[in-house]
Amino acid sequence: DQQVKQNSPSLSVQEGRISILNCDYTNSMFDYFLWYKKYPAEGPTFLISISSIKDKNEDGRFTVFLNKSAKHLSLHIVPSQPGDSAVYFCAASVSGNTGKLIFGQGTTLQVKP
Amino acid sequence: NAGVTQTPKFRILKIGQSMTLQCTQDMNHNYMYWYRQDPGMGLKLIYYSVGAGITDKGEVPNGYNVSRSTTEDFPLRLELAAPSQTSVYFCASSPRVANTDTQYFGPGTRLTVL
Numbered sequence: 001d002q003q004v005k006q007n008s009p010s011l012s013v014q015e016g017r018i019s020i021l022n023c024d025y026t027n028s029m030f031d032y033f034l035w036y037k038k039y040p041a042e043g044p045t046f047l048i049s050i051s052s053i054k055d056k057n058e059d060g061r062f063t064v065f066l067n068k069s070a071k072h073l074s075l076h077i078v079p080s081q082p083g084d085s086a087v088y089f090c091a092a093s094v095s096g097n098t099g100k101l102i103f104g105q106g107t108t109l110q111v112k113p
Numbered sequence: 114n115a116g117v118t119q120t121p122k123f124r125i126l127k128i129g130q131s132m133t134l135q136c137t138q139d140m141n142h143n144y145m146y147w148y149r150q151d152p153g154m155g156l157k158l159i160y161y162s163v164g165a166g167i168t169d170k171g172e173v174p175n176g177y178n179v180s181r182s183t184t185e186d187f188p189l190r191l192e193l194a195a196p197s198q199t200s201v202y203f204c205a206s207s208p209r210v211a212n213t214d215t216q217y218f219g220p221g222t223r224l225t226v227l
Binding site: 089101106 | 117144146148153154155156157158169171205215216217218219220221
């Protein structure tokens with residue numbers, strides 16, 4: 001049972017344009033969501049998070065949107081840069097549940113110069 | 114400040130061999146986690162610990178064991194290696210401030226079982 005799903009294995013965008021990565025979840029108990037970025041041969045790096053009491057969180061070029069009724073979140077990167085090329089994982093957790101994260105399968109983003 | 118460190122970076126094991134994957138963090142985090150990532154898949158939780166002396170199973174614990182004798186170290190033990198354990202293993206730690214669950218990951222150990 002895949003509780004967190006990233007249905008697009010890959011995404012290619014031009015430098016300077018917007019990248020939109022999507023994530024869906026099934027467990028309505030999830031109340032904290034995170035995005036991680038992963039380069040080859042490195043561990044995942046925390047990017048941005050959002051609590052279920054919000055519907056938007058912004059940090060520089062990165063914005064995460066949460067639609068609780070649709071059980072959907074998205075990560076917007078504007079403008080996209082070649083250095084953003086990486087695998088992006090969304091993850092979800094239930095507060096107070098010892099911090100265990102459930103990860104999606106990942107989306108590989110390629111930003112072309 | 115090294116963060117989360119893992120050793121070794123790479124290892125090849127024969128079926129039935131044993132090994133310990135080392136994980137150390139210098140951030141004084143109470144919470145620590147072990148994940149595995151198979152090709153094209155997300156990370157799956159193997160074991161976790163909420164403090165020294167306290168460990169519990171995650172989604173995929175079979176074939177693994179852990180211990181947590183200090184805040185800094187959280188080794189993962191494979192007793193009888195099987196080809197299904199070929200994967201990349203990541204250790205993570207978290208301060209769990211205000212119940213937020215941001216975890217900080219090590220660089221990973223790539224394990225191949227032949």
